[in-house]
Amino acid sequence: MIKEETHNREPDVSVRQRLLSSAASLFNRKGYAATTVREIVTEAGVTKPVLYYYYQNKEGIYLELLREPFQKFDTLIDAARGERGSAKQRLLHLANQVLVLFLENIDVARVFYSIYYGPPQGAPFFDFDTYHLKFQDVMSRLVNDGLQSGEFRKANVEDIVWAILGIINVTIETKLRHLEIDLGRDGLSRVLNLLFQGIVADERKGVGERE
Amino acid sequence: MIKEETHNREPDVSVRQRLLSSAASLFNRKGYAATTVREIVTEAGVTKPVLYYYYQNKEGIYLELLREPFQKFDTLIDAARGERGSAKQRLLHLANQVLVLFLENIDVARVFYSIYYGPPQGAPFFDFDTYHLKFQDVMSRLVNDGLQSGEFRKANVEDIVWAILGIINVTIETKLRHLEIDLGRDGLSRVLNLLFQGIVADERKGVGERE
DNA sequence: GTCTATAGCTTGATAGAC
DNA sequence: GTCTATCAAGCTATAGAC
Numbered sequence A, B: 001m002i003k004e005e006t007h008n009r010e011p012d013v014s015v016r017q018r019l020l021s022s023a024a025s026l027f028n029r030k031g032y033a034a035t036t037v038r039e040i041v042t043e044a045g046v047t048k049p050v051l052y053y054y055y056q057n058k059e060g061i062y063l064e065l066l067r068e069p070f071q072k073f074d075t076l077i078d079a080a081r082g083e084r085g086s087a088k089q090r091l092l093h094l095a096n097q098v099l100v101l102f103l104e105n106i107d108v109a110r111v112f113y114s115i116y117y118g119p120p121q122g123a124p125f126f127d128f129d130t131y132h133l134k135f136q137d138v139m140s141r142l143v144n145d146g147l148q149s150g151e152f153r154k155a156n157v158e159d160i161v162w163a164i165l166g167i168i169n170v171t172i173e174t175k176l177r178h179l180e181i182d183l184g185r186d187g188l189s190r191v192l193n194l195l196f197q198g199i200v201a202d203e204r205k206g207v208g209e210r211e
Numbered sequence C: 001g002t003c004t005a006t007a008g009c010t011t012g013a014t015a016g017a018c
Numbered sequence D: 001g002t003c004t005a006t007c008a009a010g011c012t013a014t015a016g017a018c
Helices: A015-030 A037-044 A048-054 A058-080 A087-104 A106-116 A128-148 A157-176 A184-197 B015-030 B037-044 B048-054 B058-080 B087-104 B106-116 B128-148 B157-176 B184-197
Strands: none
Touching: A015 A037, A015 A048, A015 A058, A015 A106, A037 A048, A037 A058, A058 A087, A058 A106, A058 A128, A087 A106, A087 A128, A087 A157, A087 A184, A106 A128, A106 A157, A106 B106, A128 A157, A157 A184, A157 B157, A157 B184, A184 B157, A184 B184, B015 B037, B015 B048, B015 B058, B015 B106, B037 B048, B037 B058, B058 B087, B058 B106, B058 B128, B087 B106, B087 B128, B087 B157, B087 B184, B106 B128, B106 B157, B128 B157, B157 B184
């Protein structure tokens, strides 16, 4: 073998793990359908039967890949209900945590995006909707708290949730695009504060900063 | 032939057009990589050489598919600069037009989404970024007008653009998901107005409606 | 312009040895 | 657990007839 290649061959990392991270990288770069089993095993530095030994098939490795990040997402959502502070603080904190989780798993996030908002690509079913709806539900509760306490002005709960969700999503999307421009954690907070404070100058008070 | 199939066989529509709409439908349902040339021609009710006659190959039909909607997007952006009215009105109008364009081309929109924010799927390069940046640029100008005239309170122009973009995107995303819930044109306007007015109750004025 | 037929390749998956 | 060897099925693309 002249060409040992740069591939995934550290002996201390388990073969299982190598397969998983190679698959993650390839699904992230090429998409589920366009990635072949051959590419995954070559990049992991193993042969094909090894993949079929550890995972049932390409679908199996895909599902295993999504499992952990979405488990963490679920935990994070559950934890959000127990937080203390103002509704605004709690919403900012939750949004920030979700952003961090996505950024830490940006390759899985890209695959999720392309399949959830795009065509299924022949990938097996994964119940993204349940997580998404649960996330919206928790945000609705937080928003409702803010409305009950008078912290927020009277408005449609769901509309507020959509606005926050849109801002979280656009922050993630700046990272998914292959450009240098991205908002990051600070950007997310800034834009969310913009939403909380509003954009229109209020004639009943001077133009400028409020806080 | 027992089974004539439900396929695309209206004789009055040109073969070219049939191929294009079959491809649109399949890319939309399965994604670029997972769709085969065979499926496209079968659904269009023609044979394979016909596709290679009208379009160079699968890549050619894909590029042709994107051309028209993005041409329209471009036209729409250019037109936005000439509009009259307040900055807020012009932004609402532009956002609404963009949403309508996406909804009218929802199948192309889904393919765009999955490739722009997701992995390239083996699809040929299409310069989505240029359109996206041009859209952001026009919005920045409109926001700037609002800041100059004192219509908007002092804030970062780009942040305002991101907030608006996030709300437009989330509206489109509600349509892309395979759930019944979606915001629609009215929802988009409502949520954008929320952004303009802000969410937090201002202690310096009574809680409640402003307009 | 549209067909039938097929070349030439890549795919996911496994049998069987060690 | 991991290998070599292999397979059937499916793929894009085209040649050549009409």
